Amino acid sequence: MVKIRIIQDRCKQCMNCVRVCTAFDGVYEEGPDGYPVVARPEECVQCLICHAVCPSNAIVHEDYHETVIINPDEKLAERYRNYI
Amino acid sequence: MAHGEEKTETRRRIKKLLMTLIEGHAFVVLKTSPGGTVEDVLYEGVDTRMFETMWLGMSVDELPRVTPMICGVCSATHHVASVKAADQARGAEAPPEAWRIRRMINMGIHLNNQVLHPLVFGLPDFLPPSVEKRSMFALAQREPELVKAGVALMELGHRVVEVYGGRDIHPINGIPGGVARKPPREEVEKLRERFEKHRGDMELFAKKALDIMFSGKEKIDSYPPGYTYMMSLVGDDGGYDIVNGRVRIMDGRTAAVEAEFSDRGRDYLNYLHEYTVPYSYIRMVTTKWRAKNPREGTIHVSALARANAVKTYHVEWADELRDRAAEEFGRPFRHPLLSTVFRVVESAALYELIARELERPIGDPIYSPPSRDTGEGAAVIEAPRGTLIHHYVAEEGKATFINIITPTAINAAAIEADLRAYFMGLNVAEMSDDEVYAHAAAVVRSYDPCMACATHAATRDRVALRIVVADENWKPLRVLKPPRPRGW
Amino acid sequence: MPRLEPKDRYTLALVPLSGCGGCEVQALRALALAPDLQKRYEVVYWPLVVEETRLPDEVDVALVEGLVRTRENLEALREIRRRARVLIALGSCAAWGGIGGNADSFNHRLSMRAIYGVERIEESAEILPRTFAVTDLVPVDYVISRCPPPVEHIMLTLRAIAEGKPVKTADSTVCSQCPRKMKPIEKLEFKPGLPGPDADPETCFLSQGYLCLGSVTTMGCGAPCTRHGIPCFGCGGPHHEIAERRDMDIITALARKIATLAGLDPVKDLDRVVKKLLEVYNPRRFYVFTFASQVLRGKPHGFAVKALVESRRDPVLRKRLEERARFARGEAPPPSPGGGEA
Ligand code: SF4
Ligand code: SF4
Ligand code: SF4
Numbered sequence: 036m037v038k039i040r041i042i043q044d045r046c047k048q049c050m051n052c053v054r055v056c057t058a059f060d061g062v063y064e065e066g067p068d069g070y071p072v073v074a075r076p077e078e079c080v081q082c083l084i085c086h087a088v089c090p091s092n093a094i095v096h097e098d099y100h101e102t103v104i105i106n107p108d109e110k111l112a113e114r115y116r117n118y119i
Numbered sequence: 120m121a122h123g124e125e126k127t128e129t130r131r132r133i134k135k136l137l138m139t140l141i142e143g144h145a146f147v148v149l150k151t152s153p154g155g156t157v158e159d160v161l162y163e164g165v166d167t168r169m170f171e172t173m174w175l176g177m178s179v180d181e182l183p184r185v186t187p188m189i190c191g192v193c194s195a196t197h198h199v200a201s202v203k204a205a206d207q208a209r210g211a212e213a214p215p216e217a218w219r220i221r222r223m224i225n226m227g228i229h230l231n232n233q234v235l236h237p238l239v240f241g242l243p244d245f246l247p248p249s250v251e252k253r254s255m256f257a258l259a260q261r262e263p264e265l266v267k268a269g270v271a272l273m274e275l276g277h278r279v280v281e282v283y284g285g286r287d288i289h290p291i292n293g294i295p296g297g298v299a300r301k302p303p304r305e306e307v308e309k310l311r312e313r314f315e316k317h318r319g320d321m322e323l324f325a326k327k328a329l330d331i332m333f334s335g336k337e338k339i340d341s342y343p344p345g346y347t348y349m350m351s352l353v354g355d356d357g358g359y360d361i362v363n364g365r366v367r368i369m370d371g372r373t374a375a376v377e378a379e380f381s382d383r384g385r386d387y388l389n390y391l392h393e394y395t396v397p398y399s400y401i402r403m404v405t406t407k408w409r410a411k412n413p414r415e416g417t418i419h420v421s422a423l424a425r426a427n428a429v430k431t432y433h434v435e436w437a438d439e440l441r442d443r444a445a446e447e448f449g450r451p452f453r454h455p456l457l458s459t460v461f462r463v464v465e466s467a468a469l470y471e472l473i474a475r476e477l478e479r480p481i482g483d484p485i486y487s488p489p490s491r492d493t494g495e496g497a498a499v500i501e502a503p504r505g506t507l508i509h510h511y512v513a514e515e516g517k518a519t520f521i522n523i524i525t526p527t528a529i530n531a532a533a534i535e536a537d538l539r540a541y542f543m544g545l546n547v548a549e550m551s552d553d554e555v556y557a558h559a560a561a562v563v564r565s566y567d568p569c570m571a572c573a574t575h576a577a578t579r580d581r582v583a584l585r586i587v588v589a590d591e592n593w594k595p596l597r598v599l600k601p602p603r604p605r606g607w
Numbered sequence: 608m609p610r611l612e613p614k615d616r617y618t619l620a621l622v623p624l625s626g627c628g629g630c631e632v633q634a635l636r637a638l639a640l641a642p643d644l645q646k647r648y649e650v651v652y653w654p655l656v657v658e659e660t661r662l663p664d665e666v667d668v669a670l671v672e673g674l675v676r677t678r679e680n681l682e683a684l685r686e687i688r689r690r691a692r693v694l695i696a697l698g699s700c701a702a703w704g705g706i707g708g709n710a711d712s713f714n715h716r717l718s719m720r721a722i723y724g725v726e727r728i729e730e731s732a733e734i735l736p737r738t739f740a741v742t743d744l745v746p747v748d749y750v751i752s753r754c755p756p757p758v759e760h761i762m763l764t765l766r767a768i769a770e771g772k773p774v775k776t777a778d779s780t781v782c783s784q785c786p787r788k789m790k791p792i793e794k795l796e797f798k799p800g801l802p803g804p805d806a807d808p809e810t811c812f813l814s815q816g817y818l819c820l821g822s823v824t825t826m827g828c829g830a831p832c833t834r835h836g837i838p839c840f841g842c843g844g845p846h847h848e849i850a851e852r853r854d855m856d857i858i859t860a861l862a863r864k865i866a867t868l869a870g871l872d873p874v875k876d877l878d879r880v881v882k883k884l885l886e887v888y889n890p891r892r893f894y895v896f897t898f899a900s901q902v903l904r905g906k907p908h909g910f911a912v913k914a915l916v917e918s919r920r921d922p923v924l925r926k927r928l929e930e931r932a933r934f935a936r937g938e939a940p941p942p943s944p945g946g947g948e949a
């Protein structure tokens with residue numbers, strides 16, 4: 036099972052992740068404090084669409100690099116390894 | 120090789136000096152007779168970034184945040200000039216309160232620049248030549264207090280731009296029709312306190328800097344002026360105003376007014392003439408009535424021209440400092456190296472003007488919506504280095520014509536004229552390279568030419584001096600590598 | 608990560624290419640405000656601040672400002688790469704081509720004619736036919752983006768290099784630092800101009816229908832623009848994921864976020880949103896700071912090349928450029944609005 040984390044100090048509370056999740060029941064739910072909560076991580080199909088629509092890169096799938104098929108272009112990743 | 124050297128005896132020579140301690144890169148090109156006597160001096164700006172075409176077809180409303188990137192040193196001035204021109208193109212009249220904010224943006228960057236120049240470029244020149252790698256950092260070791268005060272003042276200037284303009288470099292607050300936001304009150308309050316606190320620094324900086332320069336009177340006197348005219352924006356009341364007013368062209372010798380024109384609209388085209396030269400990416404500027412003989416219409420713009428043009432700085436202390444300079448050097452002020460003196464005088468005036476302005480809260484309104492999207496506008500304002508002109512034509516909200524005349528472009532011809540006044544007839548073959556360089560640099564630097572304005576480039580040679588063998592038409596034939604300079 | 612052997616004092620050079628000097632000012636401020644850096648670094652070459660015209664044979668750390676516009680720029684860049692142990696691309700110009708990259712909107716010969724009235728300045732530096740970002744031409748060790756980069760970023764990087772420590776890299780977007788609240792977009796409609804002071808100061812610009820590039824731009828600036836009522840226009844350069852992944856582009860990444868905010872499907876409705884965006888905004892508008900970058904031009908599903916081709920082929924703009932060329936030669940007054948001569 037993947038571990039999903041929401042970095043709250045980046046989150047814009049836009050609920051794009053809640054709206055977009057492609058899992059049957061949806062992985063995220065709107066929490067009482069206005070931030071999304073990861074309610075059903077076991078449902079996640081790792082489509083990573085939530086990453087694409089999050090405006091502030093606030094979602095972290097802990098084992099991202101093992102699970103992702105679309106890897107970054109290695110050469111470019113190397114070039115921007117110290118991108119400040 | 121031997122063959123080539125032999126040729127040089129009969130050929131003319133070009134000496135190219137790369138200038139340091141200015142913003143950006145430029146070369147001074149000395150053309151000499153076979154004997155080494157200087158016959159002509161050229162000032163070359165290398166490279167263009169094509170700001171006058173790159174934004175065609177894009178929204179004219181965005182120009183105020185694109186044109187600042189012409190120059191990171193005086194970006195805020197470009198921002199203000201740009202909104203002033205875009206206002207007219209879009210048929211908007213910015214309310215007075217918006218103008219107060221815009222004026223503060225321009226005054227902030229003027230304060231920064233007028234301190235920056237003496238500190239980084241001007242005063243290191245007065246260090247004894249024995250000091251190696253003369254720079255602000257070297258100055259800091261000899262005059263730590265002066266540099267500390269100066270750095271604090273520079274930061275204050277940037278802070279003013281940041282609070283009123285949104286960002287310290289490349290501000291964004293101005294939009295056609297006004298400004299986007301009032302500065303937050305707490306920030307203004309903080310700034311006001313800082314201005315109170317640093318008043319001592321201002322006094323110390325002005326006093327020390329002026330003392331150093333007045334003691335170098337001989338040096339200042341030794342570089343004669345060569346330009347024909349001076350130009351400056353003058354407020355409607357005849358006083359110091361760097362944003363709105365009338366533009367005056369004055370005689371370079373007597374400072375008598377030759378022409379006066381509007382700071383808005385196409386009027387400037389009736390008085391100024393731009394022309395391309397084959398050796399520089401700077402478009403040179405001359406007066407319209409000398410268009411046939413452009414070298415006789417060179418125009419000097421800077422703090423020096425402003426000092427001659429304005430009746431008062433609206434600040435007593437600054438007026439006194441100007442009077443003191445008048446006692447030392449006489450009026451009108453003409454020597455190019457004097458510009459740095461008036462940069463310091465202006466910094467004193469600006470400090471006071473900004474402090475006064477910080478006391479008065481900003482009222483409403485700060486915006487009035489534009490009324491059209493097809494139109495034309497041009498704006499003349501004062502940048503730290505002199506008069507700056509932006510001219511736009513918009514069609515359906517898109518820019519279709521952009522013309523920008525920067526102070527450095529206007530000054531380029533004046534720099535050439537001053538260099539000619541000094542070098543013509545001298546035999547540089549008898550002078551050491553260091554000496555030639557030092558004299559050329561003193562003149563060039565006094566203009567604080569911000570080459571980023573028009574140009575920018577790096578040198579490829581590791582040598583400062585290039586000697587080019589040329590034919591009769593100055594067409595370069597061969598580059599001679601001079602002997603390796605000391606230490607390298 | 609490149610490592611320098613531990614030393615008390617490293618040599619520092621700053622090589623300006625075709626930039627505006629803003630980055631230099633920031634670097635100067637960083638040194639002037641941090642006495643510890645003055646102790647750790649000795650400036651050996653920097654035409655703005657030291658009277659030294661020769662690039663030394665070896666430098667420990669070199670900063671490069673600006674984009675490559677002339678052949679001299681190119682040679683200077685190669686030289687400094689050869690001589691520097693650590694090379695830092697400073698500012699958006701060096702990292703992505705920056706504002707100067709927009710010059711590629713038109714054929715450079717046409718642009719030269721329009722500005723100078725002639726195609727070449729014979730006796731000065733040679734202009735290259737296109738602009739290049741520094742990072743596209745030589746390997747760099749650090750990229751400090753933004754136009755201009757904040758003083759603190761320069762301080763932090765120089766300090767980290769001196770101490771041999773890694774630097775913290777940016778992996779979020781401007782939105783994360785922007786105080787505006789994102790709300791669902793009710794009607795998918797875009798407004799072409801800039802918001803005036805009457806726009807809602809607390810709500811995200813995207814929610815209000817203005818174009819804001821915050822969600823695709825790398826973080827670090829603190830969102831000064833959106834705080835001042837002006838949408839972000841991307842001076843920081845794209846978020847690193849957009850740069851590194853071949854399937855992502857600035858316009859599509861932004862359209863995905865906008866679509867979801869508007870309650871649409873980010874995949875199925877993508878084309879629709881992209882089309883709507885491009886109806887209102889010139890595609891160049893999304894690449895203001897990355898137009899020269901080969902990274903963006905090389906995207907298989909990107910729009911940068913399309914933007915380039917469209918503006919070069921635009922007949923109206925070509926006509927305006929020819930008119931400007933006549934003005935530059937002093938043959939005609941500037942064109943008046945609506946074409947023709949005043
Ligand atoms: S990766 Fe896909 S399934 Fe998993 S949380 Fe994100 S959107 Fe939902
Ligand atoms: S999409 Fe990102 S920013 Fe929006 S609510 Fe989800 S985690 Fe927060
Ligand atoms: S990145 Fe910006 S500040 Fe730096 S040189 Fe380029 S335009 Fe100037």
Ligand code: SF4
Nearest residue numbers: 782785811812819821
């Ligand atoms: S899109 Fe722009 S306005 Fe909206 S949150 Fe992001 S940076 Fe702020």
Ligand code: SF4
Nearest residue numbers: 828832839840842843
């Ligand atoms: S908000 Fe955008 S445009 Fe403004 S400084 Fe940040 S990255 Fe640059």
